Amino acid sequence: MKNPHILLLSLSLPTPPLETVFVGGLPFGAIEAIKAAYGGIVQILDPPRDGFNLTLKLNLSKLPQDEDQRHTLLVKIASVREVVLGAPLRVILKHLASRTVAPDIDQFVALVHRPNESFFLVPQAEKVTVVFPMRFKDSIDTVLATSFLQEFMESRRTAGLSNAPPCLWSQTPPLELKGVTDDALSANAGFVTFVILPRHVEGRKLDRTVWNLSTFHAYVNYHVKELKGASRICAFLTHWHMLRRVYAQPDAAACGVTYSGSELCQTRSGEDQENTTNKIFQTSESQGQSNQFKFINVLAVDMPLSFVPPRIEVGGLPS
Amino acid sequence: MDPTSRPAVVIDNGTGYTKMGFAGNVEPCFIQPTVVAVNESFLNQSRTSSKSNWSAQYSAGVMADLDFFIGDEALTKSRSSNAYNLTYPIRNGQVYNWDAMERYWQQCIFNYLRCDPEDHYFLLTESPLTAPENREYTGEIMFETFNVPGLYIAVNSVLALAAGYTTSKCEMTGVVVDVGDGATHIVPVADGYVIGSSIKSIPIAGKDVTLFIQQLMRERGEKIPAEDSFEAARKVKEMYCYTCSDVVKEFNKHDKEPGKYIKHWRGIRPKTGAPYSCDIGYERFLGPEVFFSPEIYSSDFTTPLPVVIDKCIQSAPIDTRRALYKNIVLSGGSTMFKDFHRRLQRDLKKIVDARVLASDTRVGGEVKAHPVEVNVVSHPIQRFAVWFGGSVLASTPEFFAACHTKAEYEEYGASICRTNPVFKGMY
Numbered sequence: 245m246k247n248p249h250i251l252l253l254s255l256s257l258p259t260p261p262l263e264t265v266f267v268g269g270l271p272f273g274a275i276e277a278i279k280a281a282y283g284g285i286v287q288i289l290d291p292p293r294d295g296f297n298l299t300l301k302l303n304l305s306k307l308p309q310d311e312d313q314r315h316t317l318l319v320k321i322a323s324v325r326e327v328v329l330g331a332p333l334r335v336i337l338k339h340l341a342s343r344t345v346a347p348d349i350d351q352f353v354a355l356v357h358r359p360n361e362s363f364f365l366v367p368q369a370e371k372v373t374v375v376f377p378m379r380f381k382d383s384i385d386t387v388l389a390t391s392f393l394q395e396f397m398e399s400r401r402t403a404g405l406s407n408a409p410p411c412l413w414s415q416t417p418p419l420e421l422k423g424v425t426d427d428a429l430s431a432n433a434g435f436v437t438f439v440i441l442p443r444h445v446e447g448r449k450l451d452r453t454v455w456n457l458s459t460f461h462a463y464v465n466y467h468v469k470e471l472k473g474a475s476r477i478c479a480f481l482t483h484w485h486m487l488r489r490v491y492a493q494p495d496a497a498a499c500g501v502t503y504s505g506s507e508l509c510q511t512r513s514g515e516d517q518e519n520t521t522n523k524i525f526q527t528s529e530s531q532g533q534s535n536q537f538k539f540i541n542v543l544a545v546d547m548p549l550s551f552v553p554p555r556i557e558v559g560g561l562p563s
Numbered sequence: 564m565d566p567t568s569r570p571a572v573v574i575d576n577g578t579g580y581t582k583m584g585f586a587g588n589v590e591p592c593f594i595q596p597t598v599v600a601v602n603e604s605f606l607n608q609s610r611t612s613s614k615s616n617w618s619a620q621y622s623a624g625v626m627a628d629l630d631f632f633i634g635d636e637a638l639t640k641s642r643s644s645n646a647y648n649l650t651y652p653i654r655n656g657q658v659y660n661w662d663a664m665e666r667y668w669q670q671c672i673f674n675y676l677r678c679d680p681e682d683h684y685f686l687l688t689e690s691p692l693t694a695p696e697n698r699e700y701t702g703e704i705m706f707e708t709f710n711v712p713g714l715y716i717a718v719n720s721v722l723a724l725a726a727g728y729t730t731s732k733c734e735m736t737g738v739v740v741d742v743g744d745g746a747t748h749i750v751p752v753a754d755g756y757v758i759g760s761s762i763k764s765i766p767i768a769g770k771d772v773t774l775f776i777q778q779l780m781r782e783r784g785e786k787i788p789a790e791d792s793f794e795a796a797r798k799v800k801e802m803y804c805y806t807c808s809d810v811v812k813e814f815n816k817h818d819k820e821p822g823k824y825i826k827h828w829r830g831i832r833p834k835t836g837a838p839y840s841c842d843i844g845y846e847r848f849l850g851p852e853v854f855f856s857p858e859i860y861s862s863d864f865t866t867p868l869p870v871v872i873d874k875c876i877q878s879a880p881i882d883t884r885r886a887l888y889k890n891i892v893l894s895g896g897s898t899m900f901k902d903f904h905r906r907l908q909r910d911l912k913k914i915v916d917a918r919v920l921a922s923d924t925r926v927g928g929e930v931k932a933h934p935v936e937v938n939v940v941s942h943p944i945q946r947f948a949v950w951f952g953g954s955v956l957a958s959t960p961e962f963f964a965a966c967h968t969k970a971e972y973e974e975y976g977a978s979i980c981r982t983n984p985v986f987k988g989m990y
Contacts, residue, residue: 381681382710466673469680470629472708473665 249305252289254296255324258359263428269297270328271355277331281320298328329357330458336367337445337453343369352421354428357461362428366420373420374438376460377431380468388468389433396464397436409444412437436460566712571684571957574671575719575950576664578653579744579769579896581634582950583671586686586957591950593675595634599663600647602630633670642833655768656690656746658697665704672709680709684966686957688719688949691750691757692764695981702980706972713966715957716980718757720750722952723894727940736883737890737940738876740868740907741949742854742897744769747868749875753883763875766864767857769897772804773797775853775860776846785841788832795830799843800850803828805901807848808909810856817845851900855910869910888915891939894948904941912937 260266269292278286278300285306292299302321308314320327332355339346345367354362366373378393380386397413399405412418417429418437429435444453456463571586576597584591632640632647641647652663672680685705689698698716705711720739727734735755741748747765751758777796780787787795803826807813817824826843853860854868876887891911893904915935923932944951956962967979 385710462673462679465679466669469669469673469708469710473669473704 249303251302251304252293253300253302253321253324254293255298255300255328256295257297257325257329258356258361260356261354261360261362261428263354263425264356264362265354266356271332273331273335274298274328277327277334278324281327282317285317286321300324326455326458329355330454333365333457334450334454336365336372337440337450339367340369340372340440340442341445341450343442345369352424354424357458363460364421364424370442372440373418374440374457375418375421376436376438377417377429378433378436378461378464379431380433384472385468386432388471389464392464392467392471393434393436407443409441410439412439566682566684567963569683571686571715571962572672572676572678572680573686573950573953573957574668575688575722575947575953576653576658576667577743577895577949578651578656578746581667581671582947583676584950584954585676586954586962588954589944589951591947591954593634593671594947595675596638597651597653597667598634598637599650599652599667600632600637600640601650601663601666602646603648631666631670633667634675654745656743656748657693658700661700661704665708668704668709680705680711683711684713684715684957684963685711686715686717686953686962688717688722688953690746691718691720691748691759691762698980699977702967702972703977706969706977711969713963713968714980715962715966716983717953717956718750718983719949720748720894721752721755721757722950722956723892723948724752724755724952725956726894726944726948726952727892727942734890736886737892738872738887739892739894740872740898741894742768743895744897747895747897749872751875751879751883751887753880753886758879758883761875761878763871765866765868765871767853767860767868769800769895771860772850772853772897773800776800776804776850779846779849780841780843783844786839787830787841788834788839791830791833795828795841798830799828799846803843803847804850805848806851806855806903806906808902808906810848810852813848814845851903855906867910869907869914872907872911873914885935888935888937891937892948893939893941893945896946898941899946904939908937908939911939 257270265272275288278288282300285303287301287303289299289301308317332353336346336349336353349367351366353365353367355365356362361377361379363377364375366375378389380389393413397411400408400411413434413436415434417424417431417435420437421429438457440453440457570588573582573584573586573591575582575591579597581593581595581597582591583593583595631637637647637649641649650660650663652658652660652667658664672678687701687705689701701716702714705714720741721735723739723741724735724737727737736753737751739748739750739752741750745768747768749763749765751761773793773796776799777792780796780799781792821844824844824847826847827840828843829838829840831838849859856867858865872891876884879887888911891907893907898904915937919932919935942948971979
């Protein structure tokens with residue numbers, strides 16, 4: 245009975261939290277999305293295998309002959325999770341492209357992206373607001389993610405990114421989500437809001453936008469891990485800019501970031517008192533920073549130039 | 564979903580290649596060279612400028628931190644641009660550059676396997692001679708940076724033995740001859756325990772074979788561009804080399820029928836893109852011969868591999884020796900030469916039989932010694948036998964109980980990684 249051309253692919257989705265609606269065990273629009281993405285090569289088995297949400301029967305003999313097309317399709321099959329979970333997102337953004345709102349849709353839509361976690365969409369005719377409550381298990385991760393996200397939001401203001409979707413970070417849930425249960429809004433690293441405008445979903449940009457939004461949590465997680473690696477190896481110097489933010493948070497010291505500001509001040513001022521004081525004045529005047537950050541400016545000026553603080557690029561998002 | 568219900572991630576970092584994939588699979592998802600290409604040009608240029616262009620330095624820092632590649636991508640990048648420096652994080656089987664190693668793991672997890680490290684248990688490998696401190700560093704990186712829920716650091720030779728485990732029966736006694744790119748170890752294992760005092764190492768490994776081939780081709784005057792000669796030699800080694808039974812006979816064969824034995828190699832000059840070609844002659848069998856007659860390659864080390872294996876078994880406890888001779892397992896990419904196991908078995912058998920004969924004559928023919936069975940085992944997955952063994956081990960339900968967990972790490976610190984949880988309290 246073994247047929248090398250037939251492959252069964254079963255998919256188990258993360259458990260949806262209460263606020264997320266699944267239709268027949270799948271997010272809405274998933275069946276249509278699968279059919280649109282894979283065409284004749286895939287057959288959906290009903291009911292799926294035990295313990296899975298979806299079972300696909302792939303007929304490998306129907307793969308396109310052309311090497312490039314075949315590769316594209318195989319990559320698409322490998323990203324089946326994005327096709328299924330991103331289906332509702334795709335439906336809503338498609339409506340945005342034609343500047344309409346899908347009928348029979350509530351004020352906001354919750355979409356699951358991680359086990360028992362969802363993000364929210366507020367669809368309107370002119371824009372779709374996407375809100376990610378950010379949660380991290382590890383306390384150090386939480387602190388780093390918070391500062392990363394603040395930096396992320398700020399980097400949106402640089403000249404090259406003026407066409408990127410507006411991005412906001414806040415500690416409290418944004419007003420759009422009034423009416424959502426507290427449980428769904430318990431985030432420990434704040435909330436990230438993207439405002440997606442019709443120009444971000446025109447034509448081929450739609451696919452990239454859906455992909456970037458569905459993998460946003462993984463993107464942040466990747467950078468948090470990167471940040472930890474770099475900051476641990478090179479103490480605090482490489483990622484200084486972000487750690488400055490971390491330090492500004494009262495609970496940071498409790499979370500394992502142990503560089504105390506006063507210590508730094510002492511070592512620095514002991515070295516070159518006059519020169520340093522001078523620099524404090526210069527920098528705090530020119531940049532108009534509050535007293536709280538004085539010692540940081542000193543360091544920023546005195547730091548060896550090879551240890552420049554990083555900025556986070558928003559490269560992932562389409563303009 | 565609980566991490567224990569997902570497949571564990573198995574990563575075998577070798578000096579030459581890294582094998583990575585998920586437990587339960589028969590093949591690793593990726594086999595990539597263990598190399599990182601880091602772009603350091605940003606850092607050097609910003610050194611000259613002062614605080615005036617703060618933002619330029621600022622973005623230079625980000626770029627330098629984020630702009631790196633691993634594996635084949637790294638090799639391609641370094642070839643196409645001068646901005647990237649290649650770093651090999653592992654040398655001679657030991658992690659040499661932890662910074663690069665961490666970046667390597669990061670790319671493996673996020674960019675190749677594309678999984679969330681918080682959701683999977685991890686199985687990593689180490690050489691039998693790794694210092695406990697290095698194991699601590701590994702644990703630190705895995706638990707602190709990646710927040711893995713559980714970690715198991717296995718000795719690669721034990722895994723190579725475990726790879727044979729499914730094919731026949733549960734045999735955990737044997738000698739593992741692990742010839743990788745950077746290190747060659749001969750590790751006797753009895754019932755799953757490494758006999759540490761009998762481990763032998765040889766300073767000749769896959770890289771030396773490559774260097775030897777490179778040298779031979781250069782001396783013969785083949786027109787290979789200097790910048791490509793190492794890579795070309797590596798390709799020649801991987802594609803055309805074989806083990807011969809007798810060097811003199813093999814020379815004769817080549818001289819009689821050059822058309823049959825001499826192959827051609829076609830390459831492309833990396834700088835200009837122009838094609839070149841060269842002949843491959845005696846190096847086809849002289850390359851692997853380095854293991855059997857090392858004197859042709861170096862004057863520092865002249866003990867052949869079969870002699871070292873014999874010495875290794877002779878130094879092991881006497882009650883294990885027969886079992887060890889019976890199960891000599893090959894692992895690592897450099898044992899992949901055609902007929903390598905046959906030659907090894909023949910040479911080893913010769914040594915053992917000579918010894919048995921000598922003892923028989925010494926006793927005077929009254930007592931006959933029971934003949935010693937010598938068996939060199941070769942299997943098709945030899946190239947990633949260690950990874951496969953890891954995959955088998957990590958797919959058993961007992962695996963999760965044997966791991967160091969994050970909770971333990973937080974309670975006791977990195978020192979838990981010094982010991983293997985299977986043998987608690989051994990150290």
